[in-house]
Every structure is written in C-alpha cells, then in structure tokens.
Amino acid sequence: MSSLRVVPQHRKAPRKVQRSRDEDGDDDGYDEEGDELEPVRGGGEASTSSKNSVVSAVCWVPRGKFAQFPVIEKPEADEVEEAAAEEEEEAVAARAAAEEEAAAEEGEEELDEETREVAKQYGMDTYEDDEGLPLTIEPFYKTQEEDPNIVNPNEEEDSEVEEYTVMPTDMFVLAATTDVDDNFSHLDVHVYEEQDENMYCHHDIILPAFPLCLAWMDMTPQSPQGATGNYVAVGTFEPGIELWNLDIVDPVAPVGVLGGPAGEGAGAAQLDDDDFDMDDKPRKKKKKNAKKGKKGGLSKRKLPSKVRLKPGSHTDSVLALSWNSTQRNLIASASADKTVKLWDATTLGVVHTYTHHSDKVQCVLWNPRESSVCLTAAFDRTACLLDVRVEKPPLTFALGASDPESCDWNFYAQSQFLISLEDGHVRCLDALAGGGAGSSVWTLAAHDKAATSVAVSTGVRGLIATTSLDRTFKLWSTITGAPRNVYSRNTTEPVYSAAFSPDNGYLLAIGSNSRTTIVDTAKLNAVVAEFPKQS
Numbered sequence: 001m002s003s004l005r006v007v008p009q010h011r012k013a014p015r016k017v018q019r020s021r022d023e024d025g026d027d028d029g030y031d032e033e034g035d036e037l038e039p040v041r042g043g044g045e046a047s048t049s050s051k052n053s054v055v056s057a058v059c060w061v062p063r064g065k066f067a068q069f070p071v072i073e074k075p076e077a078d079e080v081e082e083a084a085a086e087e088e089e090e091a092v093a094a095r096a097a098a099e100e101e102a103a104a105e106e107g108e109e110e111l112d113e114e115t116r117e118v119a120k121q122y123g124m125d126t127y128e129d130d131e132g133l134p135l136t137i138e139p140f141y142k143t144q145e146e147d148p149n150i151v152n153p154n155e156e157e158d159s160e161v162e163e164y165t166v167m168p169t170d171m172f173v174l175a176a177t178t179d180v181d182d183n184f185s186h187l188d189v190h191v192y193e194e195q196d197e198n199m200y201c202h203h204d205i206i207l208p209a210f211p212l213c214l215a216w217m218d219m220t221p222q223s224p225q226g227a228t229g230n231y232v233a234v235g236t237f238e239p240g241i242e243l244w245n246l247d248i249v250d251p252v253a254p255v256g257v258l259g260g261p262a263g264e265g266a267g268a269a270q271l272d273d274d275d276f277d278m279d280d281k282p283r284k285k286k287k288k289n290a291k292k293g294k295k296g297g298l299s300k301r302k303l304p305s306k307v308r309l310k311p312g313s314h315t316d317s318v319l320a321l322s323w324n325s326t327q328r329n330l331i332a333s334a335s336a337d338k339t340v341k342l343w344d345a346t347t348l349g350v351v352h353t354y355t356h357h358s359d360k361v362q363c364v365l366w367n368p369r370e371s372s373v374c375l376t377a378a379f380d381r382t383a384c385l386l387d388v389r390v391e392k393p394p395l396t397f398a399l400g401a402s403d404p405e406s407c408d409w410n411f412y413a414q415s416q417f418l419i420s421l422e423d424g425h426v427r428c429l430d431a432l433a434g435g436g437a438g439s440s441v442w443t444l445a446a447h448d449k450a451a452t453s454v455a456v457s458t459g460v461r462g463l464i465a466t467t468s469l470d471r472t473f474k475l476w477s478t479i480t481g482a483p484r485n486v487y488s489r490n491t492t493e494p495v496y497s498a499a500f501s502p503d504n505g506y507l508l509a510i511g512s513n514s515r516t517t518i519v520d521t522a523k524l525n526a527v528v529a530e531f532p533k534q535s
Contacts, residue, residue, distance in 0.1 A: 044523025046199035047515045048190060054178045055511030056496050059214040061172040063503045065230045067247040070164050070203075164202065164249055169194065171501065172202070173509045174232055174246075175516040176211035185210055187234060189246060192518050194504065199518055203249045209236040215321035217243075219328040219345045221256040226328055226346070231255070233331055235318030239309065241333055241343070258331065258343045259313030259350070312350030314341065320364045326371035330388075334361035340376050342388060356384055356394050363407040368458075369414045373431075377404035377419055385431055395435045399427065406453040406497075412461050416441060420451035426466060426483075442482045446474060455498045459505020460531050463521070467495035473510055475521060477530045486526045491517075506533075 175188040185207040192199045213235040220229040221243045230246045240260020244251060309315065316336035324330040330351070331343040340354040340361055359379035367373040376394075377383040381403060384394035402423040410416035415431045424447035433439035447468035457463040462479035473495050475487040493513035501507035506522035521527045 044197065044520040045517060046192060046197050047517035048188070048199055048201060051514050052179065052181045053514055054180060054496065055175050055513075055516050056178065056211055057176040057214045058497045058499050058509045058511040058516060059174040059216050059232070060499055060501050060503075060509060061174065061216050061230065061232075061246065063171055064168070065218060066166045066170070066172060067230065068166050069161060070166065070247045070249050072161070072164065072249045073251055166191075171503065171507075172246075173199075173516065173518065174214055174216065175509075175511055176207075176214055176234065177516075178210050185236070187211065187214075187232070187244070188516065190516060192507075194507070194520075197520065199516075205244055205251060207234060207236060207242070209238045211236050212317060212319055213321045215323045215331065217323040217328070217331065217345070218325075219323070221345050222348060224346055233258070233321050233323065235321050235333065237317045239314040239316060239318065239335070239337075241314075241318055241321065241331070243345070243348075256345075256348045258333070258348055259310050259341075262308045262310045312341070312353065314339065316360075319360065319362050322365045322374070324366045324371055325368075332364045332366060332374055334364035334376060334378075336360040338378070340364055340374075340386070352388070354386060354394075356386075356396075357382070362404050363419070365407050365409065365417075367409055367414060368411060375407055375409065375417050377407055379403045383407070383417070383419055383429065395431060397429050397435050397439055400425075405451055408454050408456045411456055411458045418454045418456065418464070420446070420454040420466060422450045424448055424451050424468060424470070426451055426454050444476070444483050446476075447472065452494075452496050453498045455500050455508070457500040457505040458502060459500070463500075463505065463527070463531055465498050465500065465508050467498045467510060467512075469494045471495065473498060473508075473519075475524075475527060479530070486530045487521070487524055506531075 171192040171194055173190045173192055175190060176185075177188050178185040187205040187207055189202045189204060190199055191202045211234055215233040217231050217233060218228045219231070220227040221231065223229075232244050232246055234242045234244065234254075236242075238260060241258035242254040243256040243258070244254050314333065314335040314337050318333055318335050320334040322332045324332070329345045331345055333341050333343065335341070338355065338357055338359060338361060340357070342351040342354075343349070344351050354376075357376065357378035357380050361376055361378040363375065363377035363383075365375045367375065372387055372389045374386045374388060375383065376386065377399070381399045381401070383397040383399055383404065385397075386394045399419060399421065402421040402425065405420045405422055407417060407419050410418065410428070413430075416428055417431070418426055418428050420426045424445065426444045426446045428441040428443075429439045430441050431439070446466045447470045449469040451466050451468050453465075453467045455465045457465075462477050464476040464478060464483060465473060466476065467473045471491050471494055473489055473491060474485055476483040477486050478484075491510075491512055495510055495512045497511040499509050501509070506520060506527070508519045508521055510517045510519065522533060
C-alpha cells in the first residue's frame with residue numbers, strides 16, 4: 001500500500017463532465033434507481049447535485065481572488081501514525097473474519113443424498129482441496145519514498161498541484177451544504193468555467209454544525225497591516241463564527257474564530273454533540289424552521305450552561321454575516337440571541353454590540369456605497385438602519401405581519417433596500433422617507449410560500465431574483481418602477497438562497513434541497529429581451 005493521503009470526508013475531486021440525461025423524466029438530477037447524474041453542462045445552466053442535502057447559503061468569490069496555486073495541507077506525523085494504526089486494526093479484523101468464516105464452513109451439516117450425488121458428479125467434493133489464493137495484507141508505508149511500488153514519488157504530488165491550479169478565467173461559488181442523512185456539514189468550493197458552462201467542486205471544508213450564512217472577505221484575520229487574502233466567514237447553529245482560508249485545500253482548522261466557546265487555538269469553538277439536545281438538530285422535514293429558528297429549530301435550542309464563551313460572544317446561532325469592503329477589518333453579525341455585533345478581524349474581538357431588536361435577528365448587510373450604514377431585520381418584524389459612526393437610535397421600518405427572510409440593497413438607488421418575507425412578499429423601502437408609512441416604495445406578492453431570498457444584480461440595472469419554498473425562483477424587472485415578472489422556473493424542490501455574480505451581473509447562483517446551480521440568465525430569451533447586453 002502506498003503512503004497515506006488524508007482527505008476530508010465526502011471529498012469531491014475536480015471533474016469536467018457533462019450531466020447525463022434524466023431518463024425518469026422528473027429532472028431531479030437522479031435516475032430512477034436514485035443514482036446521481038453528472039453535473040449539467042450547456043444550455044446556460046450548470047449544477048452539482050448531492051441527494052438528501054440542503055444548500056442553505058451561496059456566496060460568490062470575486063474573480064482573481066484565488067491564489068493560482070492553492071496550498072495543499074498535508075497531515076501531521078501524529079495523524080499519519082493514527083491512520084496507520086487504524087489500518088492495522090482493520091487488517092487484524094479482516095484476518096479474524098476470514099478465520100471465523102473458514103471455521104464455520106468446516107462445521108456445516110452433512111449434505112443430503114441428492115446434493116452428494118451432484119457434488120460427486122461435478123467433482124465438488126475435492127474442490128476445497130485446492131489451496132487457492134492466500135489472504136494477504138500489503139505492508140503500510142509512511143512515505144512514498146519507502147514504497148518500492150512507486151517509481152516516481154513526486155508524480156502524484158505534481159498531478160495534485162495541476163489538479164488544483166486556478167486559471168485566470170475561473171469563477172468560484174461557495175455553497176454551505178449539509179448532508180441530512182449523515183448530519184454532516186461542509187463548505188463546497190465550486191469552480192464555474194463560464195465559457196464552457198461547466199461546474200465542479202474544487203475542494204471542500206468540514207464544518208462543525210449546520211451552516212446558516214456566509215460572507216466572503218479579502219482581509220487576512222489578525223493582520224494589523226490589513227493584508228489581503230481570500231477568506232470566508234461562516235455562521236452556523238453554534239455561537240462562534242469561523243474564518244477559513246480558501247487558498248488552503250483540506251484545511252485542518254479555521255484561521256480564527258469570532259466568539260464561541262473559550263479555549264486554546266483557532267478550532268476551540270467546536271462543540272460536541274453531547275453538548276446539545278438532539279431534538280434541536282436540523283431535521284429533514286423542518287429545514288425552513290431550522291434555518292429561521294422557529295418551532296423545531298433555534299427557538300428551542302439553548303447553549304449548554306457548561307460551555308464557557310469568549311468575552312463578547314454571541315450566545316446563540318449566527319443567522320447572518322456581512323463583511324465591510326471599505327472598512328475591511330469590520331464584520332457584522334446577526335444572531336438568534338437578538339443582538340447585532342461588530343467584529344474587528346485584526347483582533348478577532350467584538351467592537352460593539354447592538355440590542356435594538358426584541359427578537360431573533362435574521363438579516364444584516366452593509367450598504368455598498370455608504371460604508372458606515374448597516375441594515376438589520378428581525379423577527380420583531382422591523383428593519384433598522386444603523387450608522388455605526390454615531391451613538392443614536394437606529395431608523396426603524398415596520399415590516400407588517402410577517403417575519404423577514406433575507407435582504408439586499410438596491411445597488412442603483414443606494415437609499416433603497418429590499419426585504420423578502422415569510423408570507424412570500426417582497427418589500428422595497430426607502431431610507432430617505434424616514435421610516436414612516438411613506439417609506440414603502442413598492443410591495444410585491446412574489447411567491448405562494450416564504451420568499452427565502454432576494455438578490456439584486458449589481459451588473460444589470462433593474463434585474464432582481466427571488467427564491468422560495470414554493471419550489472420556484474423568479475426574475476423581475478424594475479426598469480419602469482414597480483417590479484414585473486419576466487421569468488419563472490419550477491425547480492421541483494425548495495430553494496433557499498440566491499446570489500448574483502459581482503463579475504457578471506447575468507450569472508445567478510442558487511442553493512436548493514439537493515444542488516448548487518448556476519444560471520446564466522443572459523441565455524434566457526425573456527431576460528435578453530428585457531435587459532439587452534451592452535456591446
């Protein structure tokens with residue numbers, strides 16, 4: 001056996017393949033036996049599928065931010081020793097099983113007369129006299145240099161480097177994914193090749209709990225000089241916010257954690273399953289509630305009293321994150337503990353805690369042009385605007401009789417923001433109106449069920465996308481003012497998240513029950529007619 005290469009569970013190696021035809025006709029990404037089909041390629045759409053999974057959040061990484069040659073993290077010596085011990089245990093167990101099976105065969109009852117005649121006719125009574133092939137266990141080699149079967153020990157490493165090399169045209173989408181059956185959560189780092197309409201998983205990162213939100217950032221954590229890099233902040237059911245280096249393949253631990261349980265090292269924020277009531281874990285039939293913190297989800301989940309938290313930490317799940325691209329060291333977080341916090345990435349400490357909401361805070365988002373203004377929305381059915389430069393009460397907007405699901409700023413009218421609601425409506429509000437009844441710009445009955453996300457394209461003026469638990473995503477035009485539906489797609493499964501690419505305003509990433517999908521809306525006739533590309 002060659003030297004050991006430790007990789008995360010459910011590792012998906014890069015592949016460039018075309019999805020097979022869905023012969024059973026339901027277009028769910030699986031054939032009638034339940035086997036996964038290959039990712040979609042062509043026709044303006046690409047996707048990767050994983051049955052019985054939930055893609056709870058998606059996030060684009062701006063083009064050119066990934067290192068050309070990501071670092072491939074190798075296992076430590078003690079990890080190699082542990083893996084070798086496990087393999088030896090498996091070998092011993094295999095020998096024992098073989099011996100037990102041989103003993104059982106020797107003790108079988110005598111054959112009846114008819115069976116003996118058949119055995120005699122075909123010579124089966126002497127069949128077992130043959131020695132056959134012996135059971136052998138290959139030796140374990142700690143390094144490739146020790147393995148005599150490997151002629152060129154650097155060949156595998158060179159191939160691996162080539163496999164992970166990032167091309168200048170590659171685009172990246174992050175997908176927070178949970179395999180429901182295994183209760184296993186991971187962050188999938190997908191490559192999208194725009195010209196070929198091809199998508200595959202470059203690498204993934206194991207997460208400690210069900211992920212709820214993502215925020216990409218180019219600020220290197222704990223860098224006083226504000227060094228640039230390629231990182232993502234991940235909020236989960238746990239109170240800590242993990243910061244991961246996306247330029248490291250197979251990372252062992254995050255580079256930093258904002259809040260969470262006190263302890264030594266970057267990975268101290270991980271909790272054991274024993275610390276939580278199992279009833280509070282996300283369930284397959286309660287994905288929406290698990291995300292929103294209602295019945296069967298966060299409302300019943302309490303942080304164990306035996307866990308000691310870092311000073312200033314959230315005390316419940318982190319529901320939303322936003323990185324400030326101007327004040328690059330600032331990260332805003334919203335939590336089920338009813339607070340909004342500002343974090344300093346250079347110190348990994350909390351800068352300020354806001355308590356202006358009276359219920360779980362579902363949304364937080366910095367204004368893309370006014371870097372000191374932050375939008376929040378909570379289950380107290382209000383949206384608020386904070387100016388972090390001054391200490392004064394936030395500007396408050398009533399949302400009506402429904403809870404918020406997601407929010408986005410209108411990139412082309414910086415004072416306007418959009419809130420999607422649990423009743424399927426989307427509201428556009430104007431901060432310049434002062435928070436009163438006149439602040440409503442328009443209200444849209446977008447979906448029959450909860451409007452799980454709303455996304456405004458920053459590259460195509462007037463293009464808006466919404467997704468819903470009613471299994472649809474829709475595209476809207478606000479060119480003439482009030483939104484008008486230009487495209488609607490039934491996805492056959494609930495859709496939880498959507499985001500437009502910052503590099504191509506027509507590209508839309510969608511996260512649903514079993515897949516991450518990239519839709520090139522410029523290939524849709526209705527979109528082209530409404531939003532013609534500028535030459």
